[in-house]
Amino acid sequence: MFPRMIAAGWVLLAAPALAQIGNPGNLAPDTAMQDAATPAPHQRNAHDTLSYQLLAAGGMAEVALAQLALDRAGSDELRGFAEMMVRDHSDANQRLAALAEAANVPLPEGPDPEHQAMQERLAGLEGSDFDLAYIRGQITDHQKTVQLLSAEVTGGQDAELQRLAAELLPVVQGHLDSARDIHARLAGISPAVSPAPVARPDPAATPDTAASPAPGASPDPAAASPAPPAAPAAPETP
């Protein structure tokens, strides 16, 4: 399931990103400009500084928690997820650290109190209790990260950090979709959900009166796509 998601991330990295253009009212008053319209590289406002801190602390915690999960997780699916967390977040952490060094922003050296507490709580759990607690924590963490990355895209002024946020956003959203999907199975919410993407015709919206399914419509679990199903209708943000 996971290489596909990474590949999607890299495709995005390769695409020429159009310039980020923020609201100049929210630039820091001491911003040095590269030209009349563009802040010089690594100029940042308070939002950027905060994003660096929160993303670094969260990223470190993701790797540490995933390593714990690789040690403890009872479910193979969860171990696969944890491997993806280690791989993707290690990569993102390195890129963030490189940017921070270039921008001369000190980063936190360890996880924040919230993640520390989570780590301690998870360390006391085993088996399915661990699996469920870990994946529930992952859902909340990735929900928050999606919102943080979105906020950086329009709220920051450090173009490189904004580009990184834009590149990571679909990857992290993919993690969240996977975590919700795994949780639904582990918790027995929707055991019948197939890992295959929803195929047309979509029966959820309205009763099918027209009966004209497109060719190739039947879902085939054997040909399951590696990607998780499209997000179900359940609300994912508070």
Next chain:
Amino acid sequence: MPVHRALAPICAALLAGAQPLPAAADPLPPDTTYRPLPVMPPSRARAIDEAQKPAVMARQRELLDSRYDLADRPLPGAMMSGGTKPVQEGVRVRLPDGQDWDSLAAMTPAEIRDGDLLPQGFLPLPHVKQATGGQVFPQNQIDRIAAQEQRDLRRFDVDLDLPDHLTPEFPPPIFLTTQPHLGDVSRGELLTIRNYYEIMNGLVTPVQMEGLRLLLTPFPQEEFNQTEDRKVADPSLGVACLDCHSNFHSNAAFHQTPDVRPQASRFRLDTTSLRGMFNQQIHGSKRSLRSIEDFTEFEQRTAYFNGDHVSATRKGVHLPDRANQVAMMAQMQNIIDFPPAPKLDPFGRLDPTLATEQELAGEAVFMGKGRCAECHNPQTAFMDNQMHDLKLERFYKPGQVHNDMATLPDGPIKTFTLRGIKDSPPYLHDGRLMTLADTVEFFNLVLGTGLSGDEKEALTAYLLTL
């Protein structure tokens, strides 16, 4: 003693339950929900905004050109209801390389998603400057208000991004439910605070007249106000309801949804027409407010479509009196009729003695195979007063950023009326589709209805009769 023994497990349970609480998380940063105060001196912010404007417009034009064919191609014989602007023809959304509409329609949503094959014009359309957002007016509205009211609706940071031929006619005609025998009562003028009395006296009640006056009165707004947090050159009196809803219709001015945060996730809002307000039971793309009174009052309280009463208060919020002002504004809005549709019978169905074969065939598609009428019910003014989730994210990978907008699932959106729909380009809540033919291809793909070429053309011809 027995009591204490009985309490002990409860206390233990409470303690155990309390254990996760000490790790209470820090909230997300405040500017993920609240509008940050600008810190850059306004003269410098404006200079940077003005310097950025060419790049902002070029970036948006590049996105639009990559998604759509924006050419001026009028549909022969099809004019909007005032007779001053032709309807545009043809599908304008560009296809991905190597695909046609039939090949796409034959694929599953997952195949389209995994192959990155969804036509990009079907994706949510970004605001021209997502990070700032706010209301953006078309040049015709800016010019007319400047001439009549000496009020400046021109932003120094952005312009409207769509070409004029893909927007509604201006000024649009006005039809009143109370004066059906008169037809268009606009006299070809744009209603403003200067001329409304002359145009409407004798046509409306005193209550409606007062409502109209308020709907034309400018009040401070997020980008048009007296503070440093504005995008208009001079301190501004603000904007009026009918600055976007020109003559109670739409002039294609756009904004962002008030209902979503953070800023990057706010989707674009194309101004909706107020025609047929009397039949609408829910208001707002996402809020489902239950009366036009609620909508009218709340928009005044939150600086027009920003969902932010905090910022609105700082800029000078208008708090209309519910009984004496809101009710009158609502009563004025509730007498705005749809344009005439002479081929429709009292149930909203085509009169077979007036309609063409193709239009009748289109109605059959609309009611049956195309599944349009399941939400756009003719009997209830081509809507169902519900919100529905089309689940477009089945066809794309959410989270990609286009021009600073995070492309995320829209979730449930209200069903809009289709009466007079030829007058209201662009289409969908965010204006992502330029023509009626685009909407036919969009829904054919999203609903998987498998329409043939003839059926699509018939459906488009039918939509023009509404």
